[in-house]
Amino acid sequence: MPKSRTRSSAYSGCKENTLNTHQTLTVTVENRVATVTLNRPEVRNAFNETTITELALAFDELGRREDVRAIVLAANGVAFCAGADLNWMKKMAGYSDAENLDDATRLADMLRTIYLCPKPVVAKVQGDCYAGGMGLVAACDVVVAVEEANFCLSEVKLGLIPATISPYVIKAMGENAARRYFLTAERFSAREAYRIGFAHEISTADELDEHVAGIVRALATNSPNAVAEAKVLVRDMAGKEVTDALLLDSAQRIANIRSSLEGREGVASFLEKRKPSWLN
Known part of the structure; x- marks a missing residue:
């Protein structure tokens, strides 16, 4: 091969x-x-x-x-x-x-x-x-x-x-x-x-x-967790009517990802001007 x-x-x-x-x-x-x-x-x-x-x-x-x-x-x-x-x-x-x-x-x-x-x-x-x-x-x-x-x-x-x-x-x-x-x-x-x-x-x-x-x-080079969640986000949001429930769902998703390990690491690495851990 x-x-x-x-x-x-x-x-x-x-x-x-x-x-x-x-x-x-x-x-x-x-x-x-x-x-x-x-x-x-x-x-x-x-x-x-x-x-x-x-x-x-x-x-x-x-x-x-x-x-x-x-x-x-x-x-x-x-x-x-x-x-x-x-x-x-x-x-x-x-x-x-x-x-x-x-x-x-x-x-x-x-x-x-x-x-x-x-x-x-x-x-x-x-x-x-x-x-x-x-x-x-x-x-x-x-x-x-x-x-x-x-x-x-x-x-x-x-x-x-x-x-x-x-x-x-x-x-x-x-x-x-x-x-x-x-x-x-x-x-x-x-x-x-x-x-x-x-x-x-x-x-x-x-x-x-x-x-x-x-x-x-x-x-x-992107956050593996964020990429996976972004794939799900597109599937779940595409074609949906913008309702209060959908807005709440989107807010909950960003809140969850912000508090995730990779979310915290990504923001911290950006502010500290260093590579995130998933690039090591």
Whole structure:
């Protein structure tokens, strides 16, 4: 398994840790940043039941690790993810209703594990991203796509619908864009993905690594507890009506974080003009 290149950074000091227990992924941890890489380039990183299980386990484990400050979701090969594996889809064609529901629930649980992961997750989209692959990306917190990448919600071409990925994709691109792309199954560019808000940044292929590294450096230097709480804050506040109860909730959250260990340490380090303890 190839190791990622060592680089100096503001969060250096941890050795690379490569985990070799996966069939369809590679997982490395280096300098407090984990990289989960889809590793089935021969099928354009299409996922099957093994990939679903391994992604869920990897993100669950990494979310619990104190030495991990951020996670990059990447892929090997020319495509990021082509969606569901054809051989897996052939198997599903013979499933009973109960088996289909169980299978779909596993996929839904995996996406939720990524979405709810307490660590910030950055999707590094180096190539085409179709169908279920868009669900993987939409479950991440930050999306950087190479400008040559194409996107497509192709399910209706096969008589299907993008159901399990829909909660995340609709949040990411908005209802209006989803109305179009869920129904037309049109392929669209990285620039269109950026325009509708699905991608946060687009990059040239030569600059993709550095774009992602810059975002990861920012994430890894922030308070781990505050980052985790900020993720929850966005999920809980988005789309809510501003009521007295919501205002009280927001006030309670800032009061709680101010009195937390990292909250006190962050303010103290700022006033004392020193690095906070989580950078040591």
